[in-house]
Amino acid sequence: MERTPEQDAAQEILARLVRQCMAGDQHAWQQLVATQHRRIYAICYRFTGSSCDAEDLTQDVFLKLYKNLASFDTQKGSFQTWITTLARNLLVDHFRRTRLDRASDSLDASYDGDEDGPTMGDRLADTRPTQEHHVAGMELKVRIQEALKQLSPELREAVILRDLEDMDYKEIAEVLRIPEGTVKSRISRGRGELARLLQRIEGQVV
Structure with a gap:
């Protein structure tokens, strides 16, 4: 970068x-x-x-x-x-x-693990004026926060540094003291795990 x-x-x-x-x-x-x-x-x-x-x-x-x-x-x-x-x-x-494992406030990790895909923040953007859509957006936000609670700290920190702090892979590797390949793996796993957790939570709601 x-x-x-x-x-x-x-x-x-x-x-x-x-x-x-x-x-x-x-x-x-x-x-x-x-x-x-x-x-x-x-x-x-x-x-x-x-x-x-x-x-x-x-x-x-x-x-x-x-x-x-x-x-x-x-x-x-x-x-x-x-x-x-x-x-x-x-x-x-x-x-x-x-021993805290609470949700970070990260809503910008990619929903499906795709680096170029829409972020969670994009999916939460409520551009529709109806009350129904507003409520739906709030419910989705709660589900994402619930999913984040279950994400391990090592995956969460990689996603936060990449997607929220906009640090490149080399910088993240220096901060976490791990190889760049491991950084990319954690980011991908973190995004993928968030997607799976969201699907599970949404299935329970339905």
Whole structure:
């Protein structure tokens, strides 16, 4: 996946902020937190499904970032990948401590496992004005959330990083510390499992 000129420019600005932070610039640190907070919170929320847990975990991520920023090598990789790895490791610890297996807020994983197919978000888009269709859309959303509750964390995290965070396979492989082939396999399995779970849930409803 090739980056656009705009993405390259954004990465350069971010890299400059990181260098300033590493030099002890507190204003740069505040800017860095401001630029990354929303993204990190979103990742934490999608994994936990809890705004309270997401707030706490986001604070933990930035605390760990502050303590470990000096260890980041600007020549070896992307800061976005590095901070995502920090967040992911804390989330794994969180799962182990609490044994949570709640739904992430991911509604954009492909319904049938096809990378180019319509996403769940597309299927939930209610473009029809009738109350009947609105109710049907809400019922489908509930079913998807129920299916997500049953998806394993390892499949869920791969789908979230790919479909919601728009990370490429190489970046996800670095974050999860697994081969790219395994990343693709988990994404495919996650999407396929969601489809099967939805079919089962819909069959029970009918």
